[in-house]
Amino acid sequence: LVTIKKMSVAVLGGSNFVGRYLLRQLAGQKKALVLGDMYPFRQSVYRLQEELNLDLVKHSLFYPTGLKYSVGSSQEVVLVTHDYF
Numbered sequence: 001l002v003t004i005k006k007m008s009v010a011v012l013g014g015s016n017f018v019g020r021y022l023l024r025q026l027a028g029q030k031k032a033l034v035l036g037d038m039y040p041f042r043q044s045v046y047r048l049q050e051e052l053n054l055d056l057v058k059h060s061l062f063y064p065t066g067l068k069y070s071v072g073s074s075q076e077v078v079l080v081t082h083d084y085f
Contacts, residue, residue: 024052034074040058
């Protein structure tokens with residue numbers, strides 16, 4: 001029997017339009033999702049969590065420790081740049 005362990009992923013810049021789309025796609029594939037963003041507590045992020053029943057760890061990148069906490073426990077990191085929406 002082979003067991004495939006799902007990994008966690010940190011999405012930096014994930015509260016914007018493109019980032020939320022990416023989180024939606026990763027929701028069923030990853031064990032843990034971590035959102036790092038300057039404004040991770042936006043209403044749109046809470047709506048996404050409710051819509052997908054998503055357990056999402058959020059860290060503000062306003063301070064350097066937020067970046068440390070966002071990527072420190074993740075095996076994969078995705079950086080989403082500004083999408084201007």
